[in-house]
Amino acid sequence: MRRPVARGIQAALATVAVGAAIVVVGPLTQASAATGGVTGYATQNGGTTGGAGGQTVRATTGTAIHAALCGRASSSTPIIIQVEGTINHGNTTKVSGSSCNTADGVIELKQISNVTIVGVGGGAVFDQLGIHIREASNIIIQNVTVRNVKKSGSPTSNGGDAIGMESSVHNVWIDHNTLFASGGEDAGYDALVDMKAGTNYVTVSYNTLRNSGRGGLIGSSDSDLDNGPVTFHHNLYENIESRTPLLRGATAHIYNNYYVGLAKSGINPRAGGKAKVDNNYFKNSADVLGTFYTDLMGSWQVSGNIFDNVTWTAAGTENHPAGPNPVSNTSISIPYAYSLDPASCVPSVVTATAGAGTGLQVSNGGCTPTSPTAGPTPTSPPTSSPTAGPTPTQSQPSGTNLSIGAGADGSSKASGTSYGNVIDGNLSTYWSPNGATGSVSVKWSSATTVARINIREASGSSIGSWQVLNGDTGAVLNTGSGAGVISFTATSLKKVTFTITSSSGTPRVAEFETYAS
Structure with missing residues (x-):
């Protein structure tokens, strides 16, 4: 055993x-x-x-x-x-x-x-x-x-x-x-x-x-x-x-x-x-x-x-x-x-x-250092375990999609895809990571309360396991597998990150919707 x-x-x-x-x-x-x-x-x-x-x-x-x-x-x-x-x-x-x-x-x-x-x-x-x-x-x-x-x-x-x-x-x-x-x-x-x-x-x-x-x-x-x-x-x-x-x-x-x-x-x-x-x-x-x-x-x-x-x-x-x-x-x-x-x-x-203690910053490909999408280097252990949820549901949530008009970034993007495609309200466009795993984030200029996200896949997508992270602190808000509606404790943040940790093929995220409740 x-x-x-x-x-x-x-x-x-x-x-x-x-x-x-x-x-x-x-x-x-x-x-x-x-x-x-x-x-x-x-x-x-x-x-x-x-x-x-x-x-x-x-x-x-x-x-x-x-x-x-x-x-x-x-x-x-x-x-x-x-x-x-x-x-x-x-x-x-x-x-x-x-x-x-x-x-x-x-x-x-x-x-x-x-x-x-x-x-x-x-x-x-x-x-x-x-x-x-x-x-x-x-x-x-x-x-x-x-x-x-x-x-x-x-x-x-x-x-x-x-x-x-x-x-x-x-x-x-x-x-x-x-x-x-x-x-x-x-x-x-x-x-x-x-x-x-x-x-x-x-x-x-x-x-x-x-x-x-x-x-x-x-x-x-x-x-x-x-x-x-x-x-x-x-x-x-x-x-x-x-x-x-x-x-x-x-x-x-x-x-x-x-x-x-x-x-x-x-x-x-x-x-x-x-x-x-x-x-x-x-x-x-x-x-x-x-x-x-x-x-x-x-x-x-x-x-x-x-x-x-x-x-x-x-x-x-x-x-x-x-x-x-x-x-x-x-x-x-x-x-x-x-x-x-x-x-x-x-x-x-x-x-x-470069080097330790630089906040894990990376280049954005345009000569500008940027913070990692999965959060900064932790300074103390998380105070609580994440809210472990089941495989998300597929029903469309009600309320205002806070991602419209927000910004987006990520860890990598496959050729022909864009981070902005996940916040454009168009299911025919999508983001894919450069590989089987990766992260995509929605971000705002000021703190925004988010309690649910809706990951909507494009045709042929194969998202396996994932984490939802508070992009400001790196705290894990939820874990699970598959796409759909994901709920967690309402959190005030400037960035929320969806990290794909496994997939059976090429993940394709058409929309990364965010909701206050």
Whole structure:
């Protein structure tokens, strides 16, 4: 018999030393991280939702993180772990259980799936302690700082990688984190984000990576070629010597990143690696694109980049810079929709949005930082569980549809669809997310009381499970499945969000109606 998740966590806690603080926030409560906003290759291969739909817990030690993983009913039971405080070697120990495989001195996400780790409150800092993802899938790491992880010296963790992925890993989203070291390999550090030994369908977005000898790699050797594809977008790379990334064999889509102070080399596709490099801004750097340190060539497709005070070395036996006037030598097809900021505004929009503690802001594709549709980073546990409702009804509600004349936005939109289509009163137009999941919101300029919404699907739609969120606070107002009329406690807000967490095909929302009663 499968034990309830809450009891499982309590049982696991019985084996944990005092101080491994963990709080069960609520059986249905979701973290307010913008999990509906995943973009890039992590949207493919079934998508990346992390712990959406599972229990939310709060942890203030590494041991408590492990206890939360080990207390689940199974290794695939969804869970969102909100982390606050400083996680270090002193409070991170191995916890045993049938749903986990943990270790001392590292956050071990091994042989598990469906997990979100998100920093909340005053912030989450992993001090000299790496996050190791191995034989795992559907993982989200968001809004945390990982600093000074060493592979030599003392203390050591995770082979010196801030975040490392290896051995049959797929569908991972690394988003809005700050990763840094205090030197290079000579000082005991390795990389900030490494992927190897069969790591596939990853998105690295809105992160700050700085002060390291190595940004990261995809493929640990010239024979480790079964990795990727990977998307890197809206990241800040600052004061990095090389590997932004080193790309062996895999395909990477690299757009709207801001590179400052790359000392030796930057994007380095080799051994058949391919990079689509769009609308990035490179500043005060050297050899930012090319195949370096080998004759096993890679290739690149370039468009819209700005090279500001970039120097290029001469071509040589094992030195193949793309510059000084980079041109494309391959063509790469991208299977998902995405919005490009002009490279000219990349420094300002990336500086405002990248890293932990930036409110999970994203670019709107027009050089303007915007708040996530699923709400801001939570600052305290929700005070109550959401109103759990049945599958919504299909009857048309009475009263005034407050969505007419309001505004709309969302996490993503499929080609040919628009957020505004859900508030135009026209059932022949609709919005679809860029993938099987996503969020759409109705918003007002002043607080508006809403107690019911009506989700009206277009023909062929296939909405599965969903959440209704208070877009101002991230609080969950209701959960369920299918479209129709959804009721919840009357709430005064400026934004209400409908987040689709699963579907059997392509969701199509024709109208997102809102009512006061």
